[in-house]
Amino acid sequence: MEQKQLTPRENALIAYRHGVPAYIPTLFTDISMIQSCPQMERYCGGAVGKDYFGVEWTYVPEAHAPMPTAGKIMFEDIADWREYVKFPDLEAIDWEKQADIDVHTDFMALVAGAGIVPMADNRSAYDEDKLVLCMVINGMFERLHSLMGFENALMALVSDPDECYEYFKAMADWKIEYFKKIARYYKVDVINAHDDYGAADRLFMDPETWRKLIKPHLKRMVDACHEEGVIYQHHSCGYIEPLFEDFVEIGIDAIDTLQAGNKNLPELKKKYGDKITFCGGFDNQHVLEAPHVTPELIKQEYRRVIDSLAPGGSYVVFPITIGFDFVGPLLEEHFQYGMGFYSMRGEAPTLSLLK
Numbered sequence: 001m002e003q004k005q006l007t008p009r010e011n012a013l014i015a016y017r018h019g020v021p022a023y024i025p026t027l028f029t030d031i032s033m034i035q036s037c038p039q040m041e042r043y044c045g046g047a048v049g050k051d052y053f054g055v056e057w058t059y060v061p062e063a064h065a066p067m068p069t070a071g072k073i074m075f076e077d078i079a080d081w082r083e084y085v086k087f088p089d090l091e092a093i094d095w096e097k098q099a100d101i102d103v104h105t106d107f108m109a110l111v112a113g114a115g116i117v118p119m120a121d122n123r124s125a126y127d128e129d130k131l132v133l134c135m136v137i138n139g140m141f142e143r144l145h146s147l148m149g150f151e152n153a154l155m156a157l158v159s160d161p162d163e164c165y166e167y168f169k170a171m172a173d174w175k176i177e178y179f180k181k182i183a184r185y186y187k188v189d190v191i192n193a194h195d196d197y198g199a200a201d202r203l204f205m206d207p208e209t210w211r212k213l214i215k216p217h218l219k220r221m222v223d224a225c226h227e228e229g230v231i232y233q234h235h236s237c238g239y240i241e242p243l244f245e246d247f248v249e250i251g252i253d254a255i256d257t258l259q260a261g262n263k264n265l266p267e268l269k270k271k272y273g274d275k276i277t278f279c280g281g282f283d284n285q286h287v288l289e290a291p292h293v294t295p296e297l298i299k300q301e302y303r304r305v306i307d308s309l310a311p312g313g314s315y316v317v318f319p320i321t322i323g324f325d326f327v328g329p330l331l332e333e334h335f336q337y338g339m340g341f342y343s344m345r346g347e348a349p350t351l352s353l354l355k
Contacts, residue, residue, distance in 0.1 A: 010354055012131035012316065016190065016231050016254055016277050019350030020313030024306065024338040027318045028327060032125040032132050033107045036182050037098050040088050041138045042066055044115050052088035055146045064113050064322050073149040078156035078163045085147060087174045095185040126187055134188045139195025140171045140214060157205055157213065165213050172217035176224040183228035190231040193221065198238030200261045207242045219250035226251065233279065244268055248275050256280045257320045266308040279318035281305045288319055288326045295329035302333040310341055313350065
């Protein structure tokens with residue numbers, strides 16, 4: 001019997017539901033990315049400006065993105081957060097109008113610092129039958145250090161955990177209402193919420209601190225997405241291995257970027273691949289973004305990641321980086337090797353996950 005021809009969206013959904021797709025989906029070929037009301041969470045221009053929280057951002061050319069302006073903080077003591085944190089009024093936004101702008105915005109230009117510009121020919125993120133993923137930046141901890149500075153935020157976790165807990169609770173409450181707006185006004189399959197918890201080789205905080213202060217509220221955010229029928233993907237750069245079992249426990253559906261500082265990804269995939277989709281796994285610092293990296297090294301890195309993380313499905317090629325010069329060689333190797341990876345291994349697509 002002839003096998004059903006899957007659309008890119010259907011194929012990606014199988015991977016996000018922890019099955020074996022017909023071919024390995026990639027961020028660049030199978031997913032349409034949007035950002036909902038991007039100016040609310042971060043200034044989007046190429047100079048200096050404020051987001052809806054009042055945080056000042058400065059465009060940093062080396063990062064191809066705005067960063068919180070150095071030395072500009074809104075408060076130093078976490079006990080003062082209620083006075084200074086003004087949550088944007090979600091009811092004041094014309095969401096139908098905003099959604100129309102966002103789905104026609106050139107996402108790659110936006111993340112490269114070009115601002116909010118429409119796609120050519122008035123194209124929309126909905127035009128192709130791809131999986132639609134909405135990126136939501138500045139999670140609970142990221143927003144905290146954008147408001148009060150990184151060192152102050154880290155000190156607050158230790159000096160006043162009770163106030164940090166209350167802040168995280170309030171921020172999660174606001175994010176949940178934001179997620180509900182996205183689910184209502186955008187045709188999204190996945191909400192990709194960002195919150196970094198680690199540097200390249202260690203966590204920013206003790207795992208128990210994260211479990212006590214952040215985990216309960218993150219679980220509520222995950223649950224809210226599920227209640228809206230939306231997949232929850234968590235973005236967390238850096239080293240996160242000590243939290244992996246917690247991510248699975250609270251129901252996170254997919255995790256990125258799984259950078260190379262996480263040394264035990266193949267073992268984690270074997271243990272948890274039927275419960276959480278692995279997105280990424282690439283060595284950004286030493287390969288994808290390394291100066292003078294050759295196309296051959298990029299192709300070798302692609303094969304290394306695919307061979308270690310793609311078997312059994314529940315995997316998406318999802319490299320999140322500062323620049324994108326690596327994309328050409330990576331996609332060349334993807335079409336050469338990744339498209340036929342499962343058929344070569346005799347792994348049939350889990351079509352039952354589309355029912």
